[in-house]
Structures are given as C-alpha cells and as structure tokens.
Amino acid sequence: MPEVQVSGLHKKFGDVTVLNDINFTIREGEFFTLLGPSGCGKSTTLNCIAGLESPTAGSITVDGVPFVDTAKKLYVPTEERNLGMVFQSYALWPHMTVEANLVMPLAIRKVSKEEKAVRIHEALDTVGLAHLKDRYPHQLSGGQQQRVALARALVYSPSVLLLDEPLSNLDAKLREQSRAWLKRLQVELGITTVYVTHDQDEALSLSDRIAVMFEGNMTQIGAPAEIYERPATAAVAAFVGSCNFFTGRLEETRGGIARVRLDNTGLVVKVASTLALSPGDAVTVAVRPERLTITPASADVTGANVLDTSVLTRSYVGSRYEYGLKLGTNVVQVISPTGNLDGDVRLVFDADDALLYAGSNVPSAEAQELMTVAS
Numbered sequence: 457m458p459e460v461q462v463s464g465l466h467k468k469f470g471d472v473t474v475l476n477d478i479n480f481t482i483r484e485g486e487f488f489t490l491l492g493p494s495g496c497g498k499s500t501t502l503n504c505i506a507g508l509e510s511p512t513a514g515s516i517t518v519d520g521v522p523f524v525d526t527a528k529k530l531y532v533p534t535e536e537r538n539l540g541m542v543f544q545s546y547a548l549w550p551h552m553t554v555e556a557n558l559v560m561p562l563a564i565r566k567v568s569k570e571e572k573a574v575r576i577h578e579a580l581d582t583v584g585l586a587h588l589k590d591r592y593p594h595q596l597s598g599g600q601q602q603r604v605a606l607a608r609a610l611v612y613s614p615s616v617l618l619l620d621e622p623l624s625n626l627d628a629k630l631r632e633q634s635r636a637w638l639k640r641l642q643v644e645l646g647i648t649t650v651y652v653t654h655d656q657d658e659a660l661s662l663s664d665r666i667a668v669m670f671e672g673n674m675t676q677i678g679a680p681a682e683i684y685e686r687p688a689t690a691a692v693a694a695f696v697g698s699c700n701f702f703t704g705r706l707e708e709t710r711g712g713i714a715r716v717r718l719d720n721t722g723l724v725v726k727v728a729s730t731l732a733l734s735p736g737d738a739v740t741v742a743v744r745p746e747r748l749t750i751t752p753a754s755a756d757v758t759g760a761n762v763l764d765t766s767v768l769t770r771s772y773v774g775s776r777y778e779y780g781l782k783l784g785t786n787v788v789q790v791i792s793p794t795g796n797l798d799g800d801v802r803l804v805f806d807a808d809d810a811l812l813y814a815g816s817n818v819p820s821a822e823a824q825e826l827m828t829v830a831s
C-alpha cells in the first residue's frame with residue numbers, strides 16, 4: 457500500500473487562488489482526512505490527486521510514482537492512476553444492475569470474464585451486498601447505494617481510496633452506522649484512504665490523521681486528539697468542536713503560566729502558555745465547554761481559576777446538561793453532568809484546561825455559525 461506525497465500544490469481558477477502551497481504526506485495504510493468549511497479547497501485537493509483537476513503548480517507522487525509534476529510538465533491521466541473514488545452522489549449508473557455497475561471499471565481495464573466474476577463477488581461480499589447483485593440502484597436504500605459505490609471503487613484493487621463526502625447523503629443514524637462500518641472495512645483492507653468531509657465528528661472518529669483547511673491553506677495536520685486538544689489556531693478550535701473565546705491583554709507570563717486580564721469583565725485568568733508574548737499584548741483565551749466545572753457559589757473550591765458567575769440557561773441534552781453562564785458581557789457555554797445548579801455559581805478551570813492564542817482573533821459569531829451550519 458503506497459504513500460501519497462503532495463508538495464507545493466497551488467490551484468487557481470482564473471484569478472482566484474483556491475489552493476495555496478498545500479503540502480502533506482499520507483502514510484501507507486493511513487486514513488487521512490481533509491477537513492474544513494465549505495469552499496476551503498478540500499475537493500479540489502482530492503481531485504488533483506485523482507487527476508480530475510490539474511494543479512497550477514506542485515507535484516503529487518503515489519508510491520514513488522509521479523502523477524503530476526508541473527515543473528517537469530508531467531501529468532498522468534486519471535485512468536492510469538489506479539485510484540478508487542467514491543463521490544457524495546455515488547454516481548451509479550441507474551439503468552444498470554449492481555453487478556453491471558461493477559463490470560464497467562473492470563471492462564475498461566480489460567479483465568478476463570472469469571476474473572471479473574471473482575472480483576465482483578469479492579467486492580460485493582466485502583461490502584455485504586453479494587445477495588443484491590441483480591438489483592438496480594433505485595431498488596436499493598441510500599446506505600446500500602453507498603456500499604455499491606464503494607464496492608465499485610474497490611473492485612479493481614486500487615492503490616489508494618479517495619472518498620469525497622461519501623456519507624453526507626445518509627440520514628443521521630445511518631450515517632453513524634456507516635461511519636463505524638467504513639472504519640472497520642478500511643482497517644481490514646489496510647488501504648491508504650483520503651477522505652473529504654466538513655463534518656468534524658466524522659473526521660475525529662474515522663481518521664488516523666486530519667488536515668484542517670481554511671481558504672485554500674492547510675492550517676494544521678495531526679491526530680484527532682491533537683487537533684481537538686491542541687488546535688493550532690482559534691479558527692481550528694472553533695471549527696473542530698465547540699469552544700468559548702475571550703479576548704484580553706497579557707499581564708505577565710511566569711513559569712509557563714500567562715495571566716490574562718479579560719476584556720469586558722476585568723477578571724484575570726491564568727492559562728498555561730509557551731507563546732513568546734509581551735505584557736500588554738492582545739490575546740485570546742479559548743476553553744472547551746467540557747473543560748469547565750460549575751460549583752455552587754457557596755462551595756469551597758481552589759484552583760487556578762475560580763470565577764463568580766451566574767446561570768442564564770440550562771438545558772438537558774441527554775446524559776448531560778448544557779449551561780449558559782454570564783461572565784461580564786460574555787455568555788460562557790459549559791457542559792456538565794450536574795443538572796441542579798441555578799442562580800449564582802462558580803466557574804472553575806485549571807490553567808491547563810485553557811488555550812492561549814496571540815491577537816484578538818475570536819472567530820466571528822457569523823463565521824462560527826457558518827462553521828456550525830457547515831458541520
């Protein structure tokens with residue numbers, strides 16, 4: 457199973473740059489996800505690997521074989537790349553049975569009749585649909601169609617599997633089931649996979665590594681836990697999971713702990729930080745809702761940060777409660793297992809529970825909303 461190397465990838469449509477120096481290497485057998493909001497360039501990157509788009513500059517190599525190298529004017533056509541692709545729409549031929557849909561890619565590759573039958577059976581068996589080979593696409597559920605599309609991509613033993621939002625047409629429940637199934641299948645087959653999605657949950661649960669993209673740039677590449685726990689920018693923190701943001705000014709940093717005076721509250725919070733910042737610098741503090749603890753105002757608590765606040769809203773969301781707390785002019789979101797808190801409360805968190813970013817770069821409510829809608 458091959459390694460995929462993408463170097464210095466640029467893509468322009470007319471005067472508009474949609475990919476700006478994209479670089480990444482996908483390891484053998486890895487499940488690698490391109491994650492980002494709509495229009496950030498995920499599909500264009502995938503299509504450049506597939507050979508459906510040609511980059512304006514850059515190179516792509518799979519298993520040491522150059523597919524594209526603009527400097528050398530080298531371009532291998534799609535049909536010679538031996539990559540398996542599944543799109544959001546599945547793109548099954550409606551007038552052909554499941555079996556006939558799978559015959560097509562093999563016929564193009566001039567596979568013998570006997571081998572065709574074996575391969576089709578194997579591919580359909582892999583996705584658990586061998587018994588439906590005589591049905592037409594309209595006689596299948598959305599989930600089954602998606603599996604046929606996957607079988608069609610696997611039938612010619614591609615070196616790499618390219619998946620562009622393959623689950624987004626399924627309803628929420630089926631999507632979750634298909635996600636678990638897809639992950640098991642990928643691990644079983646050990647096939648190097650590039651996956652495109654704007655769904656952060658999907659990316660976190662499926663991927664060995666995630667590349668987060670914004671506006672044609674790759675902002676961070678890392679394992680799911682790394683992306684979630686240590687987002688490189690406030691925008692990544694906002695896009696992957698929920699986050700509270702507070703702007704403020706740095707007062708001092710001592711022993712790896714930054715003291716930040718928050719705007720609109722006058723409160724000082726302590727945040728672990730390795731950033732090279734000077735007192736007076738504008739900063740942004742980010743805290744995940746589940747990293748915050750609420751206690752009754754009367755509780756005797758100690759911790760790096762104990763802030764007096766009050767409950768604005770509380771809602772039960774199944775197995776936990778979501779609180780909205782008032783902190784100056786901010787509303788702080790907290791996720792808590794406790795549902796009986798009201799009125800004046802205390803908000804508690806350690807310096808390690810929060811993240812610090814240089815600048816007052818809180819993703820705007822509009823952008824966050826867009827991101828939420830997108831995910």
Ligand SMILES: Nc1ncnc2c1ncn2[C@@H]1O[C@H](COP(=O)(O)OP(=O)(O)OP(=O)(O)O)[C@@H](O)[C@H]1O
Pocket residue numbers: 469474492493494495496497498499500501654
């Ligand atoms: N053929 C094209 N001509 C002009 N602009 C294009 C073309 N294809 C894509 N774009 C633009 O390039 C940008 C990146 O598109 P791309 O489809 O790669 O984004 P994406 O991250 O996959 O988004 P989505 O999740 O909505 O599919 C978008 O602004 C899009 O409008």
